[in-house]
Amino acid sequence: MSDRKIQMVDAPAGLEGQGFFATSLDSLVGLARANSLWPLPFATSCCGIEFMATMAAHYDIARFGSERLSFSARQADVLMVMGTIAKKMAPVVKQVYLQMAEPRWVLAVGACASSGGIFDTYSVLQGIDRIIPVDVYVPGCPPRPEQILDGFMQIQELAKSESTRRRQTPEYKELLASYGIE
Numbered sequence: 001m002s003d004r005k006i007q008m009v010d011a012p013a014g015l016e017g018q019g020f021f022a023t024s025l026d027s028l029v030g031l032a033r034a035n036s037l038w039p040l041p042f043a044t045s046c047c048g049i050e051f052m053a054t055m056a057a058h059y060d061i062a063r064f065g066s067e068r069l070s071f072s073a074r075q076a077d078v079l080m081v082m083g084t085i086a087k088k089m090a091p092v093v094k095q096v097y098l099q100m101a102e103p104r105w106v107l108a109v110g111a112c113a114s115s116g117g118i119f120d121t122y123s124v125l126q127g128i129d130r131i132i133p134v135d136v137y138v139p140g141c142p143p144r145p146e147q148i149l150d151g152f153m154q155i156q157e158l159a160k161s162e163s164t165r166r167r168q169t170p171e172y173k174e175l176l177a178s179y180g181i182e
């Protein structure tokens with residue numbers, strides 16, 4: 001039997017990183033994820049009506065593989081917050097986010113969800129990014145269905161390009177920790 005020891009060597013310069021197999025697998029998984037995102041619509045007011053139009057035949061969100069709305073947080077991929085979020089409602093939004101499995105994305109639809117909108121008052125949360133991390137913001141009061149679809153396509157781009165390891169990275173854990181999420 002040979003007593004030669006196996007020696008690991010560093011990859012040559014320019015070829016470091018995750019390697020061909022891991023990066024190609026990332027692309028494949030990203031493509032599959034991006035075209036089957038299940039939204040959880042958290043609609044509290046008028047922006048929710050625009051979402052109904054986005055779902056309906058004319059705009060047809062099924063074209064993006066996302067016609068299956070998930071009202072169960074554990075089966076949802078994208079939390080779509082649409083409407084004014086009162087401070088009393090904030091813990092509920094956060095609870096729904098916490099119940100979602102990774103990888104999860106968040107779309108803030110409209111001025112109210114993004115920044116409190118016109119309701120600069122004591123009772124309204126001035127943007128859901130005060131309580132949970134947001135991936136994409138859709139401007140408008142209300143945004144048209146085209147804008148909502150554009151925001152959704154931005155989420156698809158994120159899903160496509162995201163490494164399968166991102167959710168285990170220290171940066172992501174740090175982001176969650178900044179919201180008090182373990």
Ligand code: SF4
Nearest residue numbers: 046047111112141142
């Ligand atoms: S952004 Fe405008 S349309 Fe949307 S929920 Fe707020 S007030 Fe209503």
